[in-house]
Amino acid sequence: MFTANAYAAPSATGDLVPTTIERRDVGPHDVLIEIRFAGICHSDIHTVRGDWGPQQYPLAPGHEIAGIVTEVGPAVTKHAVGDRVGVGCMVNSCRECVNCLKGEEQYCLNGMTGTYGALDRDGTVTQGGYSTHVVVNEDFVVRIPEGIDLDVAAPLLCAGITTYSPLRHWGAGPGKKVAVVGLGGLGHMAVKLAHAMGAEVTVLSQSLKKQEDGLRLGADHYHATSDAGTFETLAGSFDLIINTVSAAIDISSYLQLLTLDGALVNVGAPAEPLPVNVFSLIMGRRSFAGSAIGGIRETQEMLDFCAEHNLGAEIEVIPASKINDAYERVLASDVRYRFVIDTSTLN
Known part of the structure; x- marks a missing residue:
């Protein structure tokens, strides 16, 4: 295990605060990503405030993640150090049910593993992209094509x-x-x-x-x-x-x-x-x-489509210190059209 700097909610009612979170060591099929940008989704607010059910705190949200691969496990074949990659709303699924086998992992019959606030396969609670690093199984990491900047790409992983x-x-x-x-x-x-x-x-x-x-x-x-x-x-x-x-x-x-x-x-x-x-x-x-997000194959298809058509999100990049202000502005519909955290400000 190693620690990463993060912003997390200490409770359903408290402001998000700077903290550290634990990340697992890179396993055989894992990819370590240095997160460069993380989008703020309305779902983050719903989740940390308990609107969709009780959570375990502290909780670092964020499922619109764009960054660079800095380490890969010995069995990884899909990604290499230096790759521009993204992680969306899920980081695992059972891989065995009929929906997973169709490439619709988001509808996993045994429950997909959310990027944050979900019980991971090792029994820990997942922590999201409001952090400097994340370790994810290679099958749930997508390639961000050249031609899309990482900051405008981050919200594509959910929005x-x-x-x-x-x-x-x-x-x-x-x-x-x-x-x-x-x-x-x-x-x-x-x-x-x-x-x-x-x-x-x-x-x-x-x-x-x-x-x-x-x-x-x-x-x-x-x-x-x-x-x-x-x-x-x-x-x-x-x-x-x-x-x-x-x-x-x-x-x-x-x-x-x-x-x-x-x-x-x-x-x-x-x-x-x-x-x-x-x-x-x-x-x-x-x-x-x-409809809920898309499978990994379709997410890659979407990114390739966006690169082909020169599409990215309309964003306002903020430092981590402005996350709580951004939450209030999202609730007031005062953003055009996605806040994106520059995660270098977590260091």
């Missing part, structure tokens, strides 16, 4: 794959009309990706204050959901709606915006239930679905 996966699964592309609910950390990547895939993209946001940004990022249209007329004007318009909002919205109203056989896919994860009027589904053979 990028979380939106890429449902866009691909539900067939976003030429001839398809895609709406994105919310223009935040997830939403801005959904717009960029859907546009690059060739879909006609509409942003549905509470107000028009980010309209200029939305159009610059690739949206063809932008509508305010605070205007009741929006739901009348756009009724029956979309083949696919990606809901990125991590708060309760009137799902039934949004279902009415779908075409025949359209799908509304939730990637935002509010703590409270989202009631649905079933007639909103029946009348139009519509679907209400969910």
Whole structure:
């Protein structure tokens, strides 16, 4: 074991503080990564504050990790010292269930191992990317292609794959009309990706204050959901709606915006239930679905797609000392569009 500098939450109510955490020694199939940048995801806030269930503290969050390989185990074949790599929301899975064998490790039937706040295979609790180093099995490390800077790549490991996966699964592309609910950390990547895939993209946001940004990022249209007329004007318009909002919205109203056989896919994860009027589904053979990140193979595919199309997250780089301020700004929707921690400030 060795120690790494980190920022961690001491409790569900306390500010994150500088500390040290233990990392396991590099095993035969492990990769040691010197973390350069770590994105701040709304999920980090939900988790450390116990919104999704009790946690074991202290807890260092962070599952949008970009860095450089500094050591590899003797049996590693996929990565080498000096490689530019990333780690997303999971660091292990059973590798044996039907979903893992399909390359959908995020849906592991025996429970994938989250990058932080999860019980690891050695019985310890995983600690995330708000730290200087991490040790990860090579199978859960992806290559960051040349052409994508590490700082803008970090949020792709969650925000990028979380939106890429449902866009691909539900067939976003030429001839398809895609709406994105919310223009935040997830939403801005959904717009960029859907546009690059060739879909006609509409942003549905509470107000028009980010309209200029939305159009610059690739949206063809932008509508305010605070205007009741929006739901009348756009009724029956979309083949696919990606809901990125991590708060309760009137799902039934949004279902009415779908075409025949359209799908509304939730990637935002509010703590409270989202009631649905079933007639909103029946009348139009519509679907209400969910999607969680993507498998390792698809995550690599997403990174390669982003490199090909020159895509990265819109970011604000901060020192570790500003993490707590950043949390408050995320909750106030005061970021365009992802905070990224420069982990060199942890040293």
